[in-house]
Amino acid sequence: METIESLKKRVQDLEAKLAEASKTITPQQMREKIGQMSSEVVDSNPYSRLMALKRMGIVDNYERIRDFTVAVVGVGGVGSVTAEMLTRCGIGKLLMFDYDKVELANMNRLFYQPHQAGLSKVEAAERTLREINPDVEFEVHNYNITTMENFQHFMKRISEGGLTGGPVDLVLSCVDNFEARMAINTACNEMGQTWIESGVSENAVSGHIQLIIPGETSCFACAPPLVVATNTDEKTLKREGVCAASLPTTMAVVAGFLVQNTLKYLLGFGQVTHYLGYNALQDFFPTMAMKPNPQCDENHCLRRQKLYKEQEAARPKEVVVEKKEEIIVHEENDWGIELMSETTEDELKAAEGEVPVLTEGVTVAYTKPEPPAQIQDEEISSTTEQSLEELMKQMKGL
Amino acid sequence: MVDEATKRTLAQIPLHKTKAGPRDGELWVQRLKEEYQTLIKYVQNNKEADNDWFRLESNTEGTRWFGKCWYIHELLKYQFDIEFDIPVTYPTTAPEIAIPELDGKTAKMYRGGKICLTDHFKPLWARNVPKFGIGHAMALGLGPWLAVEIPDLIQKGVISHAERAMNGAEDT
Numbered sequence: 001m002e003t004i005e006s007l008k009k010r011v012q013d014l015e016a017k018l019a020e021a022s023k024t025i026t027p028q029q030m031r032e033k034i035g036q037m038s039s040e041v042v043d044s045n046p047y048s049r050l051m052a053l054k055r056m057g058i059v060d061n062y063e064r065i066r067d068f069t070v071a072v073v074g075v076g077g078v079g080s081v082t083a084e085m086l087t088r089c090g091i092g093k094l095l096m097f098d099y100d101k102v103e104l105a106n107m108n109r110l111f112y113q114p115h116q117a118g119l120s121k122v123e124a125a126e127r128t129l130r131e132i133n134p135d136v137e138f139e140v141h142n143y144n145i146t147t148m149e150n151f152q153h154f155m156k157r158i159s160e161g162g163l164t165g166g167p168v169d170l171v172l173s174c175v176d177n178f179e180a181r182m183a184i185n186t187a188c189n190e191m192g193q194t195w196i197e198s199g200v201s202e203n204a205v206s207g208h209i210q211l212i213i214p215g216e217t218s219c220f221a222c223a224p225p226l227v228v229a230t231n232t233d234e235k236t237l238k239r240e241g242v243c244a245a246s247l248p249t250t251m252a253v254v255a256g257f258l259v260q261n262t263l264k265y266l267l268g269f270g271q272v273t274h275y276l277g278y279n280a281l282q283d284f285f286p287t288m289a290m291k292p293n294p295q296c297d298e299n300h301c302l303r304r305q306k307l308y309k310e311q312e313a314a315r316p317k318e319v320v321v322e323k324k325e326e327i328i329v330h331e332e333n334d335w336g337i338e339l340m341s342e343t344t345e346d347e348l349k350a351a352e353g354e355v356p357v358l359t360e361g362v363t364v365a366y367t368k369p370e371p372p373a374q375i376q377d378e379e380i381s382s383t384t385e386q387s388l389e390e391l392m393k394q395m396k397g398l
Numbered sequence: 399m400v401d402e403a404t405k406r407t408l409a410q411i412p413l414h415k416t417k418a419g420p421r422d423g424e425l426w427v428q429r430l431k432e433e434y435q436t437l438i439k440y441v442q443n444n445k446e447a448d449n450d451w452f453r454l455e456s457n458t459e460g461t462r463w464f465g466k467c468w469y470i471h472e473l474l475k476y477q478f479d480i481e482f483d484i485p486v487t488y489p490t491t492a493p494e495i496a497i498p499e500l501d502g503k504t505a506k507m508y509r510g511g512k513i514c515l516t517d518h519f520k521p522l523w524a525r526n527v528p529k530f531g532i533g534h535a536m537a538l539g540l541g542p543w544l545a546v547e548i549p550d551l552i553q554k555g556v557i558s559h560a561e562r563a564m565n566g567a568e569d570t
């Protein structure tokens with residue numbers, strides 16, 4: 001006969017097991033891996049509606065999706081939804097990079113669930129996505145790509161993380177800050193890696209995606225950051241007490257644009273858009289193509305531009321079927337510059353840098369004058385006699 | 399916007415010449431020397447002006463920085479640990495200064511306690527690459543942030559002097 005104590009203990013154990021089981025699905029519930037994508041329309045085939053794209057004449061060979069590897073950098077509001085869409089589409093391999101943890105403050109966005117709070121975003125994402133589609137291969141890295149030690153590793157995984165050990169097919173930037181975008185830009189320029197940049201504004205009512213083929217299209221450093229003008233009174237957008245707002249809607253729209261363009265790029269259907277903006281207040285969607293800036297700050301961008309020109313020159317002339325309107329960056333023009341509020345006269349003058357020619361509804365976050373504004377003339381003497389160690393010691397002794 | 403006081407402070411911080419980041423080998427060492435010279439000058443200026451408000455040091459590679467900053471409010475001193483990494487794209491992109499102990503206590507922070515910068519910071523930084531360095535990021539980013547946020551956090555009761563003192567706020 002069992003004692004009350006042992007029964008209590010058993011109840012406790014079972015409760016713990018139940019709690020654990022409700023978090024993960026049992027192996028029985030997890031479907032078997034599928035060797036070959038089938039077009040058969042049965043309710044057990046997760047790919048039937050995707051394979052129907054072939055029958056409808058939209059995509060020639062949908063199964064090829066399984067040969068591709070995509071790296072998603074940043075799995076927050078845009079990146080997690082992007083990763084889920086690619087997983088459901090049956091992408092071959094997905095690499096995910098992020099150093100953040102799931103927080104309850106993220107619950108206004110899609111994908112993550114309250115019980116995942118405290119888990120690293122990449123770990124939580126991998127668990128969920130593996131359950132959705134076990135055919136996808138996952139590789140996740142929980143770190144900040146902008147620091148020295150991680151950046152080297154990041155570059156290595158982009159160049160060797162593909163399904164066959166080669167470079168990934170496409171990098172998708174879903175990060176939320178300038179520093180990380182510049183780090184991705186640097187890496188992709190160096191490796192000649194095609195990527196798509198995406199972003200949602202801090203006021204949550206605009207967003208964009210931009211395809212970057214190093215040397216062929218404008219890189220992220222070719223022009224100051226572009227912003228989709230929402231024609232809101234800057235004064236009403238004062239960021240009193242908050243850094244950023246976010247909406248699940250805007251993020252999902254941008255993730256949708258990003259993955260749509262990704263599918264078109266990988267599977268070769270439709271037209272791949274170079275730049276697509278989203279102004280949520282007016283429901284306006286500016287698009288344009290952008291050539292690289294011959295005066296770009298990034299040396300590797302210039303090197304890629306040279307390479308691209310040589311390749312183009314060596315290529316046999318094709319019959320131009322459709323001439324795309326090209327927009328050239330870096331032409332002098334005084335098209336409506338959107339200046340920051342509360343700038344002084346001097347700053348206004350200093351801001352008269354070159355503005356790229358952009359499509360209506362897109363502008364630059366700021367301009368960079370050439371040469372840069374001088375605050376003062378006193379520059380540091382870089383020919384100090386002191387060694388770095390001595391300087392470090394002096395600093396410590398202050 | 400950049401107020402007059404900040405502008406005056408900025409004008410006293412020496413500018414940098416070498417455009418190099420942590421991936422640039424010997425050039426980075428050169429840049430790092432410039433950074434230290436600048437910071438030494440800046441701290442000395444602050445001391446002379448009776449406005450000493452931070453200390454910084456780095457690892458030997460100069461890629462990771464840490465130190466303390468303090469803010470005087472109603473004659474009481476509030477001290478905080480600060481830290482940041484030098485991004486691989488430095489000095490094109492500025493370092494993101496963080497006060498981890500205030501993470502989650504104010505909306506004017508990004509994850510990890512990175513301080514939220516005003517709209518003018520990034521354009522001004524971008525226009526002054528490679529002349530601006532760590533000292534400028536402190537003067538233009540952290541200084542104004544503390545001046546606005548700390549009194550507010552004290553007033554809201556989010557931080558108290560007793561707690562600061564216990565954390566060693568009195569010894570500098």
Ligand SMILES: [Zn+2]
Nearest residue numbers: 219222296301
């Ligand atoms: Zn470029």
